[in-house]
Amino acid sequence: MHELGVVMEVARVVEEFxxxxxxxxxxxxxxxxxxxxxxxPKYIYDVYPAAVDGTMLEKTKLDIEIIPGNGQCVGCKTVFNILENHTACPNCQSTQFELLSGREFYIKEIVCY
Structure with missing residues (x-):
């Protein structure tokens, strides 16, 4: 489970900010x-308390927004959700697509008092 290390790095970045x-x-x-x-996401939520334990972030809340895994069909240019459509374009059934989104991992917002 690599989530713990990543979430600990998020905590370090937020504390530095x-x-x-x-x-x-x-x-x-x-x-x-x-x-x-x-x-x-479930694992991120699970490890978050351990990652912020003993830090200034101990009492913070964590929100996660999911970015859909979208692709654009190389043939017909249809934009579609890769997972929902089992990697096949819903318009022409081609499995050749360019990845548009879905691999991101960002700190979107730090809400302060």
């Missing part, structure tokens, strides 16, 4: 996670 900007309390951290990324 807070120190540099004289923020005393962080209310919520909002992450954006692509549905095709290697990060599993």
């Amino acid at each position: 807070a120190r540099e900007n004289d923020v005393e309390e962080v209310d919520t951290i909002v992450l954006q996670v692509g549905e095709l990324s290697s990060m599993i």
Whole structure:
């Protein structure tokens, strides 16, 4: 489970941001996670308390927004959700597509008091 290491790095980055900007309390951290990324939101939520234990983020909330895994068909240019359509274009059934989104992992927002 690599989520713990990644979430610990998120906590480090957020703490550094807070120190540099004289923020005393962080209310919520909002992450954006692509549905095709290697990060599993349930595991992120599960490891979050351990990752922030003993830090200034101990009482923060965590929100995760899922970014859909979208592709664009090479042949007909239809944009479609890769998982929902089992990697096949719903318009022409081609399995050749360009990945548009879904592998992201971002700190979208740090909500401070």
